[in-house]
Amino acid sequence: MKKFTFLLLQFLFIQFTAKAQDTIPVIFHIVHSGQSVGTGSNLAQARLVSQLQILNADYAGTGYGSVNAPSVWHPANTQIVFMPALYDPQGNLLVEPGIDRINYVSKGWQNPGSFSNTSMFMNYIDNTLKHQGNWPPSLYCNIWVTDAGSSVNLMGWGSLPSNSGLPWATPAWNNADTLSSGIWIWNNVVGNTGSTSNPYNLGRTATHETGHWLGLMHPVIGCPTDSSYCADLPHIRSGTTSSYMACNSTFPDTAHSCPLDTNGTMFMNFMNTYICSDTDIYMFTTCQGNAMRQALHTSPQRSPLLSSNVYRLHTNSVQQLSEIKFEIYPNPATDKLIINAATTAYSLRITDVLGKLVYAEKNLSGKKEIATSGWMPGVYMVYIQAGEKTHTAKVLKQ
Numbered sequence: 409m410k411k412f413t414f415l416l417l418q419f420l421f422i423q424f425t426a427k428a429q430d431t432i433p434v435i436f437h438i439v440h441s442g443q444s445v446g447t448g449s450n451l452a453q454a455r456l457v458s459q460l461q462i463l464n465a466d467y468a469g470t471g472y473g474s475v476n477a478p479s480v481w482h483p484a485n486t487q488i489v490f491m492p493a494l495y496d497p498q499g500n501l502l503v504e505p506g507i508d509r510i511n512y513v514s515k516g517w518q519n520p521g522s523f524s525n526t527s528m529f530m531n532y533i534d535n536t537l538k539h540q541g542n543w544p545p546s547l548y549c550n551i552w553v554t555d556a557g558s559s560v561n562l563m564g565w566g567s568l569p570s571n572s573g574l575p576w577a578t579p580a581w582n583n584a585d586t587l588s589s590g591i592w593i594w595n596n597v598v599g600n601t602g603s604t605s606n607p608y609n610l611g612r613t614a615t616h617e618t619g620h621w622l623g624l625m626h627p628v629i630g631c632p633t634d635s636s637y638c639a640d641l642p643h644i645r646s647g648t649t650s651s652y653m654a655c656n657s658t659f660p661d662t663a664h665s666c667p668l669d670t671n672g673t674m675f676m677n678f679m680n681t682y683i684c685s686d687t688d689i690y691m692f693t694t695c696q697g698n699a700m701r702q703a704l705h706t707s708p709q710r711s712p713l714l715s716s717n718v719y720r721l722h723t724n725s726v727q728q729l730s731e732i733k734f735e736i737y738p739n740p741a742t743d744k745l746i747i748n749a750a751t752t753a754y755s756l757r758i759t760d761v762l763g764k765l766v767y768a769e770k771n772l773s774g775k776k777e778i779a780t781s782g783w784m785p786g787v788y789m790v791y792i793q794a795g796e797k798t799h800t801a802k803v804l805k806q
């Protein structure tokens with residue numbers, strides 16, 4: 409029966425594989441005690457940008473170390489993309505895309521670093537922070553980033569998706585509280601810049617926990633003849649070591665695998681236990697990628713995200729500008745922004761969403777190219793003055 413279910417699932421996976429990529433809007437809730445941005449647990453924007461880049465590379469199968477995969481295994485391109493939210497739930501543009509900074513003192517929340525008991529800490533995150541601070545889980549993937557006491561002994565966890573249809577999901581998954589949907593990551597292991605905690609300094613904790621959030625389990629421990637979990641992820645022989653497997657082993661690692669898995673354990677899989685260093689894990693399997701997409705399309709706690717527009721820039725500037733024949737492109741911009749006026753003389757001002765001037769020039773005509781590679785990612789306002797008229801456009805820098 410399990411085998412039949414598995415074959416049916418493989419068929420379903422093919423349907424999902426045929427579709428275009430899926431985009432998940434992300435909001436990082438950065439919990440701090442009033443430190444300035446970039447200090448302590450109030451992580452710098454660059455660090456969260458690096459975390460999103462890591463997630464996208466890892467889910468595309470192109471992250472750090474992926475070229476080292478043994479030729480028998482192929483890091484999956486899951487076709488899942490993580491994008492920073494541009495809007496809060498009230499529709500306001502975020503000053504920093506994908507980032508919500510929260511002073512726990514002003515919220516009346518206990519210091520997250522003050523807990524010494526793991527279950528009390530998890531209860532506090534789930535039932536205080538997420539319940540009071542989660543943005544609608546139907547529109548955002550909520551990632552909570554806080555400090556934690558050393559005796560809590562956790563680097564992250566992700567809530568499991570309800571009713572995913574994945575054959576390894578247990579009935580308990582369906583009881584998952586939607587309001588506490590999301591992921592928690594210890595601030596010291598976020599991203600790959602700043603004071604990350606070696607050897608968890610490549611942002612792989614978030615890669616692993618989003619895997620759980622999308623329905624993945626750790627590799628199966630034990631050598632049964634049948635299992636519903638991904639057939640392309642080798643089992644681990646039980647009782648081989650205290651951690652059941654080796655990290656950074658030499659292929660093939662048959663010392664920890666089951667007799668039929670002649671290629672050994674997949675010691676570089678993202679869903680291995682957290683004890684493997686970030687440099688040592690660099691792939692999902694094809695089945696894992698397809699399973700995550702199934703959960704994303706099927707679970708009622710995940711599928712609404714596929715129609716969330718909070719990561720798209722809402723703009724009506726094109727119409728306004730077309731009246732006086734201005735073009736602004738590309739939008740979103742990466743390394744340059746081009747303003748093109750067919751005939752009109754104009755002046756140009758560009759500010760960030762807080763109004764801080766980042767560029768100004770007068771007496772322009774025709775095409776103007778502006779280097780944007782040094783700009784922080786975010787939304788910028790472009791003000792064009794031509795004669796008596798001023799026009800405004802929003803531009804996204806990625």
Ligand SMILES: [Zn+2]
Nearest residue numbers: 616620626681
């Ligand atoms: Zn895990």
